Amino acid sequence: MPPQRPLSPFMFPTWYRFQLTSALSILHRLTGIALAAGSILLSGWLVAVAAGGELFEVTHAFIRSPIGMLLLFLWSVAFFYHLCNGIRHLGWDAGYGFDLRSAYRSGYAVIAASLLLTVVTWVYVLLA
């Protein structure tokens, strides 16, 4: 039986007004979970490369398929966002940027940087 005590409503999206800071916060967690799922694929890929032969061919064909490329794209978005916002978190851990103005500024900077890194990456992959 869960204890019958008052609970605060979940922060999104029905009860509270949208805020950039809380949206980025939950996005950090969601991309972290997505990257954890991606780590299974990374391990699988390493094993396939080491095994070689048919297993590698199948894996390689999957990565090159539309679904594989979509997964790779989503992985890159999650990776760059988690990286940029993680650096923002490390700044907070060191005591910088706690005030509201800085939190919003760094939030917009994180969005811009992760979008830029993702676009540059895929332009490079698709053109090179």
Added chain:
Amino acid sequence: MPDSRSLSNSTALRDGSVLRRVQHLGSAHNGLREWRLQRSTALALIPLGLYFAASMLRLATSGRLTAAQWLSSPVSALLVILLVLAGLAHMLAGLRSVFLDYVHTRARLVLANLILRAVTAILAGASVLAVLKLFLGH
């Protein structure tokens, strides 16, 4: 009378008494070790992750260089092993805090953490073995 120091000065990095307050008689218990593990692996993953992403790009765009060739060089083999270990340790700390927030039954929490540890150990072992096989095979 508000505290004359700003909030941002009261972090464990700047003020030793913050650390003492949460350790020992504080409420953090082992949490501080996990907090540090998450941060130190995060720092390590900045260069390792960027190196890995750049290498993936090179592999994706290069017609000749194969993944097996890339992993047979000592530098890339070492860095990929470090990436996998730091990444999985970071994942373990992160998912454990997600479980702590959303799994409310003690038994389920213990079970979820056991499964998480088992999966992480298997992923780490399989990845390191795979890289070692490619590295030692050449």
